[in-house]
Amino acid sequence: MNIMDQMTHRGLAKLAREFGGLVHLRLGMRHAFVVSTPDVAREVLQVQDNLFSNRPATIAIQYLTYDRADMAFAHYGPFWRQMRKLCVMKLFSRKRAESWAAVREEVELLLSTAHASRGTPIDLGEAVFNLTMNITYRAAFGVRSEHGQQEFISILQEFSKLFGAFNLADFVPWLRWFDPQGINKRLVEARGSLDRFIDRIIDEHVTNPKPVDSLDTDMVDDMLTYLDTGDKNTNNQSAQVDDELQSSSFKLTRDNIKAIIMDVMFGGTETVASAIEWAMAELMKSPEDLKRVQQELAEVVGMDRKVHESDLDKLPFFMCAMKETLRLHPPIPLLLHETAEDCEVSGYHVPARSRVMINSYAIGRDPKAWEEADAFKPARFERAGAPDFKGSHFELIPFGSGRRSCPGMQLGLYALYLTVAQLLHCFEWELPNGMRPSELDMNDVFGLTAPRAVRLVAVPTPRLSCPCFRVLSLCFCFLYVNKSLRGLTIMDKELLCFGMCWLIKVDCVMSLKDMKQGETTLDVYTLD
């Protein structure tokens, strides 16, 4: 195995099988430690997490995050704490209705795309990536900025390449001045493009501010509230916002805003897309489990409407399948941390500024923690006391645990659950060209996330009964009743017709609700 293969989640898991839960490596001048068992993960993420909560950064990360002006790569400390508060309380909060609305509306569009391609293969991986890209883009910039999306995607792609590029200067610092791979030049160009793009959007938002109490603010609107314009009586809305952040005179620069937007784009796009694609692939590879999930959906939701948010809590087996997917395929397989001081782990000395990689992939497949660890078996989570992924069961940490755990978990899970539930409830899925489930390629590739190596292609066939068809059938019944049951009294006929109209009305109410995609109650939409 060459060094690059060894440094992936799979390569490091192999090393752990040979050398144990804590492995020490020397990378040039740097010490690196790999954590691969739940016990050692608990030591670094819970017992001593104050010492393990810094982030390592390469030259590319340092430059592209405006010198760690974001949250994801900021070291642990007062600045990070303020940024985290901003994200948890404002940007990723459930109260920001716009992000949740973006999820519902984009999922509806995905369903329409699948419906339009019924009976023919669609690249589900690509479709799901577009879905999550649209969701995060809309949550960040709002619907006003949709026209520049393609340009933004190109910028993100270049950022992603630069984040993942192997830069010799990271290991031999003096090479940085010679730049033998031409990386410095690319870094300057990439950040320049981002500056031009986001400055334009920030200017648009500054020129057309939304009212403070507006319900459809995007993340840029929310952050502009804290923009430091250098003027105490600025025309931003800070004076009117009375909250904890405001009272601590927290201020953001334009660089902070740009860097946080990139956190959201990188944190929220590929992670969610990869989880959705893996969930669909694992279920298609396991027809018995797929059947159970679809049966549960049919029983709880019924076959004449789509899934609503309130249904999700009533789908225990579906939830087990989602947990099992995140156990086998944590979207961020290696959690990158750095030590703030010298310390000790499992009796070994760990120097300050060591890079610590917590291998969430290896931990999720640790044979001591899991029976048949490599097999997809959602039923294992039906057992009482089975682990969950909220961060206190260290054998399952797809969102990390402790201070640096994922602040976007709620939004990410909502997008994952709603998309997979709708796709499985609204369609039957088959592999193309008679491919058998056992032939599905389940390899992944290593980057910031670990998506499927081969995109999932599948053929959708609509599964729900069409409301229009039901309305037509009821009309025919109505005519039949009127014509055939001549023996009935007027009263009986009226009663029958009343029953049918009630059914039609419910059906129409359902489809109106679907069109609104909201968690509305029946009394909001009546036909009266």
Ligand code: HEM
């Ligand atoms: C299925 C979806 C997701 C998964 C599995 C996931 C997983 C993770 C993991 C493992 C970490 C690092 C934890 C650590 O270092 O210990 C993380 C951090 C982070 N995630 Fe997520 N994430 C998801 C969705 C999202 C979404 C939707 C957003 C934003 C909208 C987001 C934003 C972030 C940010 C900003 C951080 C850095 C936190 C910090 O350093 O303090 N994530 N996520």
